[in-house]
Amino acid sequence: MSKLSIVECLAAIGLIIGFTGIACTSVSARDDVPEEVKSRPNPVTLEESEIRYYERQFKGKCSRCHGIDGTGKGSDAEASDQIVKPANFTDAKYMASRTDGQLFYQILKGGGDRCAMPAFGPGSDHAWTEDKIWHMVAFVRRFAQASSQ
Template sequence: MKITYLLSTVFALSFFSATMVNAGEHEIPTAPDEYLKMENPYAGEADEDLLKSAGKLYKRKCKKCHGSKGDGKGSSAADLEIKPPDFTEPGYLAGIKDGQLYWVLLKGGSEEAEMEAYGPGTDANISEDDLWKLVTYIRVNFSK
């Protein structure tokens, strides 16, 4: 009797701690190679028009979670179980390929995260071209 009790306690505790660890270690999934290899057609070519039009789109569709400063502290972020990343963390964007950012935008984030897909055919239906402009906007404005 006692052993069963002990075992079930140990089991319950290890299950509990495994769940805690998972919640703390959430990772954004990595894009397949074919996306990581993609070149941003607007890399190094972010002119005023591009930043202005992408900025409008960002304000409409992204700001409430990612924040106007890109720090992940938008007005809706507090309600999210999985928080948006802080793009302005020093070195954060430098360590991520444009193809990775593009892929998350096109396909959405991990299943548990409320980052939906924004590409063609989705509710937002943003063109591939405009997705690249958003990637460019994020990189130019939020890199630290």
């Protein structure tokens, strides 16, 4: 290998590492949500009487990353090995940019290799029904509603 090609080789490796770094840090929620799921409106309504149940679920299974208040500052999220940090669910502008279907799909399937978010849908360790996940989507929406009032 000539001297020049070693330099070129190092430059190429540098570029690859650079690009991967950019790709990883800019990745957040899944962007591979099938179109028909993405545009699906939430088929359920979260009743007053159900709020406490989902509050407990969120506290027990989500808050370590998403924070009790939904701001994304859970203790696990602060851990340095989580490259993709949880979004701020109280940010009304951000949440308005996410469809119900996108939130649903992320909870259903988890983050895959994109982030630390576990899957909760059928077939996962949690095995939540789709109905339960749609209710959780409605619950997650409450964080932004509360902050915009």
